[in-house]
Amino acid sequence: MPKIVDHGARRAELARAMWRVVYRDGVGAATVRSIAAEAGWSPSALRHYFATQTELLVFAMEHVQAEAAERIAADDRTGGPREVAQRILEQLLPLDRQRVREAEVWLLLAARAQTDPAARTRMADADDGIRRAAEFAVALLTGQPAADPEAVARLHALLDGLALHALLYPERMPPARARELLGAHLDTLVAS
Secondary structure, three states: OOOOOOHHHHHHHHHHHHHHHHHHHOHHHOOHHHHHHHHOOOHHHHHOOOOOHHHHHHHHHHHHHHHHHHHHHHOOOOOOHHHHHHHHHHOOOOOOHHHHHHHHHHHHHHHHOOOOHHHHHHHHHHHHHHHHHHHHHHHHHHOOOOOOHHHHHHHHHHHHHHHHHHHHOOOOOOHHHHHHHHHHHHHHHHHO
16 A cells, blocks of 8 residues: 655645754755755655755745744734834844744845746745735824825835844844834824
């Protein structure tokens, strides 16, 4: 009788192994070989699920998006609109070890998006999620049912810029500074 393989369970197992490597050693260390070793698999068995490094990064980005969505959904929405918007948008910034690692995946995938259609598609999905969070925040803060597209674009650009600076220049953009700058911008939206 042929062995029945639960591919979903195998991918979940690989996801856990991949994130153990990423959290411990950084996203740059998440290679097919290192993840296979972490999972106790051979690299050739792992290649059955991820033929290229980009496929692995796309898979990692799917996980990042799911984690961010879970954190945002778990917010109890208590407090005023300004506090709720700040808490939700902070989930998209690299303010702790987990979110730094998630942002590293975002940055590596963004670099590949210039030449790889699969990476470009996943980055477009991630970008849409950030834009939707910005739309929600702007609508919440301004009390308007439809968010002003210019305000959304500015907030989206700020979120991307804060994430990039926090990753590349953590000494100049520590978490407290990123929170402060985000908060100052949200204050301008409330005032308008």
